Amino acid sequence: MVIEGRRERERSARRELIITTARSIAEAEGWEAVTTRRLSSEIEYSQPVIYKHFAGMEDIAEAVAVEGFTELATVIRNARAGTETAEQALTRTAEAYLDFARTSPAVYDAMFSRPTTLHFAAADTPPQLMAAFGELREVVEPLGEDEDFDTLTEVVFAALHGLATLRRGGRLRPDHDTDRIRMLVRQITT
Template sequence: MGIDDRRQRERDARRRLIITTARTLAETEGWDAVTTRRLSTEIEYSQPVLYKHFAGMEQLVDAVAIDGFGELADVTRDARLRAGPPNDALARVAHAYLDFAGANPAVYDAMFARATTLRFAAPDTPPQLTAAFDELRQAVDLAHDAQDAEALTEVLWAALHGLVTLGRTGRLRPGHDSDRLQLLVEQFTSRRGPVRRAKP
């Protein structure tokens, strides 16, 4: 292995360590604890080294978010592939989405709540974001014959995100999570057929 290859591997390893440490701090102490000074102390690199990898906190949060979308794509794909009938696939994917959000609240915040430079549904959208959306869409496709599957998937995504956000902030009745999720899935699976667009 050449010197350049080794240096790149070391650089990649440092970058990964910074992202992992930021994520761990955010999950255990909240995003306010994730500062360049704190990261520098935790990983024993100087702040200038951190800035060689990330120009600022926004770029670091973006990196955590991209990892999160990749993981969300993986867990929803696994749920879909383990499913039986089409309706079961949508239910399993929805459960996997909520479970991921519940197990990784700081990462979920990076993905959806914190300021970001990431662009969705654009030519430069990172592949991890596209993969996460595509997994939801495949579950929708299995459960519903829709003319506009993307719009229907966006509605499902919005509903799941609403359940996560309202549940985390105590805006929903406790003890009814399963009932709400079952009702949501039933709305997508009870009437299979084309979705008609409303006239403007």
């Protein structure tokens, strides 16, 4: 029993090392630099060890994405904590969301841009994805009466995602982030 517990801890630690290393390489050099050969070299385990944990690079990127959703849920929860009004909560959440997308671009890509088998808004949606959506819904819910809050949350998410993606791609003026957030909040709250 003790040996089994130790083996499971070691297995979990190896899995986390693979995820962390993939994320680190992707953040520094882009996802195209993340290969099983590169990971094997970086973590000093053979490629077959990596394949014991993940079927391939897509699975590794999905694991990074799932961790990203956990982090995003925390970011949103922290952003709305201590706010006094719904508008203030949405403003801080929008700022925090855009900051997350800007400071963790490879994770954000894994979450939203890379092909994935993760299902959104489905019976088999991973709990980490549901938690991030739920945190955003908590921000949105106080904003309206008799609304379909899931749909309103999707609209807010789509707006934030659009702003993050367009900003990152250099398709928006970099010095107008505050104005865009203010306009978005005004449109959602009035």
